[in-house]
Amino acid sequence: MLMSSVSRRLCAAAACLACAAAAFAQAELSLIPRPDSVQSREGRLTLRPGCAAALPAGCPESYGRALSEAAGFGVARADAPAAAAIRFLPADRLPSGAAPKGEGYALLVTPDALSVYASTPAGHFYGLQTAAQLLRAAPRENGSVALPGVEIRDAPRFGWRGYMLDEARHFSGREAVMRLLDAMAYYKLNRLHWHLTDSSGWRLEIKAYPKLTEVGSRGSETDRRPDAPAQFYTQAEIREIVAYAWERQIAIVPEVEMPGHADAAVLSYPELDGGGYVQKGRTDKWPRFTFNPAKPETLVFLDTVLKETAALFPGAGVIHFGGDEVHFGCQKWPSLPEVQSLMKKEGFTTIEEVETWFNRRMAASVNGLGFKTGGWDEVAARDLPRDKTVVFWWRHDKPQVLRGVLDAGYPVVLCPRRPCYFDFLQLESHTTGRRWSGINPLGDVYAFPEGLGLQPSDEAKVLGLQACLWAETTVSQARRDFLTWPRLVALAEAAWTPQARKDFASFQSRLPAHLQQLRARGIGFYDPFANSPEITDSQTG
Numbered sequence: 001m002l003m004s005s006v007s008r009r010l011c012a013a014a015a016c017l018a019c020a021a022a023a024f025a026q027a028e029l030s031l032i033p034r035p036d037s038v039q040s041r042e043g044r045l046t047l048r049p050g051c052a053a054a055l056p057a058g059c060p061e062s063y064g065r066a067l068s069e070a071a072g073f074g075v076a077r078a079d080a081p082a083a084a085a086i087r088f089l090p091a092d093r094l095p096s097g098a099a100p101k102g103e104g105y106a107l108l109v110t111p112d113a114l115s116v117y118a119s120t121p122a123g124h125f126y127g128l129q130t131a132a133q134l135l136r137a138a139p140r141e142n143g144s145v146a147l148p149g150v151e152i153r154d155a156p157r158f159g160w161r162g163y164m165l166d167e168a169r170h171f172s173g174r175e176a177v178m179r180l181l182d183a184m185a186y187y188k189l190n191r192l193h194w195h196l197t198d199s200s201g202w203r204l205e206i207k208a209y210p211k212l213t214e215v216g217s218r219g220s221e222t223d224r225r226p227d228a229p230a231q232f233y234t235q236a237e238i239r240e241i242v243a244y245a246w247e248r249q250i251a252i253v254p255e256v257e258m259p260g261h262a263d264a265a266v267l268s269y270p271e272l273d274g275g276g277y278v279q280k281g282r283t284d285k286w287p288r289f290t291f292n293p294a295k296p297e298t299l300v301f302l303d304t305v306l307k308e309t310a311a312l313f314p315g316a317g318v319i320h321f322g323g324d325e326v327h328f329g330c331q332k333w334p335s336l337p338e339v340q341s342l343m344k345k346e347g348f349t350t351i352e353e354v355e356t357w358f359n360r361r362m363a364a365s366v367n368g369l370g371f372k373t374g375g376w377d378e379v380a381a382r383d384l385p386r387d388k389t390v391v392f393w394w395r396h397d398k399p400q401v402l403r404g405v406l407d408a409g410y411p412v413v414l415c416p417r418r419p420c421y422f423d424f425l426q427l428e429s430h431t432t433g434r435r436w437s438g439i440n441p442l443g444d445v446y447a448f449p450e451g452l453g454l455q456p457s458d459e460a461k462v463l464g465l466q467a468c469l470w471a472e473t474t475v476s477q478a479r480r481d482f483l484t485w486p487r488l489v490a491l492a493e494a495a496w497t498p499q500a501r502k503d504f505a506s507f508q509s510r511l512p513a514h515l516q517q518l519r520a521r522g523i524g525f526y527d528p529f530a531n532s533p534e535i536t537d538s539q540t541g
Helices: 005-026 062-071 121-137 174-186 235-247 263-268 296-312 337-346 351-368 377-382 399-408 442-447 477-484 487-496 504-520
Strands: 037-047 052-054 086-090 105-109 114-118 144-154 160-166 191-195 251-258 318-322 372-376 389-393 412-414 462-469
Touching: 037 105, 052 062, 062 121, 086 121, 105 121, 114 121, 121 144, 121 174, 121 504, 160 174, 160 487, 174 191, 174 235, 174 487, 191 462, 235 251, 235 296, 251 296, 296 318, 296 351, 318 351, 337 351, 351 372, 351 377, 372 377, 377 389, 377 399, 389 399, 399 412, 442 487, 442 504, 462 477, 462 487, 477 487, 487 504
Parallel strands: 052 086, 086 114, 160 191, 160 462, 191 251, 251 318, 318 372, 372 389, 389 412, 412 462
Antiparallel strands: 037 144, 105 114, 105 144
């Protein structure tokens, strides 16, 4: 019997799809971060509209949405793996090889199904992101998606893969933060360090101290008007955002600055004033830079703030209390009666001893709430408990500080100004932003932390990597996006992919497709291939 014209068209379409899938399999898969191991397997899997997925028990609805959006058609939910074309299975069901542990996963594409194996919800979630990236990149024909046979084994190099967003200096807001969390999750980043208080603004509602948001949240780094709009997160909004992040395996680590960077708080409650300094040519930056570290009212205030903060971020594990740059504004401390009394009582002879006493006192408060204390690398000089403290190394020009922190046995998050501060320029021809004996181009971010020359014994103490966006020069969201992306994509691969698998040329070949995906999410970026024009705040108004 002669084949009907319809059958011929279907066969031709199937052949085209098979050829496209074969070509897709031969090219490096467009996955970021690059997995630990990728092995081609025979055959291919065709997924059609209406196919079903057996999702992990108790997973949020966002799993199914992620698969449907990536496939370009609806993916139904199956009651059992046997009826599903996409399957999330326990690690011990893996047909061969070592079962993945922790955040690791295995992903197999066979002619029967796409299967993700993991031992934890985090592992299944990261397998989901890889599956979504495969689906987005796969060839399509008549609404179907063809995936090549492949076996992926993957696990992160570092457990802490983070991004710090400074909202004290300029406020981003709920919508921008949720969009950021979506993109972070897609690239397997798992920590948002949320810088919510500083001299220029207090963005966190504290019920016991309403003036913090009535007064302290007004204005920004560039708007010091006392009647500027109040910009802050209510506690209800904080809980919503924290829950949203948890669904995406992201812990949000709050930062409440002390004893410096305190102007917004002290402006709200002047009785806490410990003095400050005034920038040249200004009267409003920053005369109330520090809290009075020895005043009982200060300690009650900060204990209460930390208690409310802890309740809002129950799974953070760490509360960051800053602890940096106190020397800018502590000149008034020796004249404060409470400090004088403390020094006499404790036998202190230097202000540094007062700062150490304060840090230990507040670290004990954080630890008593069930959290580790996070602090910028200055706190390493305050001899805080090694097992209850996380040090964030930021001063790239002080490698001896990192050496001392590692030798002392502190867990460390590596976030040095170079190359991890994204308010630094990313191209020599750009003019708006910081430079510190150089800039932070995409390649330098990707290459980190290999230039540090860490030994295996050192790396065992490193929790991970973190990029930081300080917002002095980022009034607009468009500029924040421009400075963040795609450098944050590079940081994600640097933090996840084993050193032996890192390859910048490969990363560059995979990046263009991901720039398109950022654009589809409504996220702006610097395009290193087109050398897109610099976005400055003056251009965006």
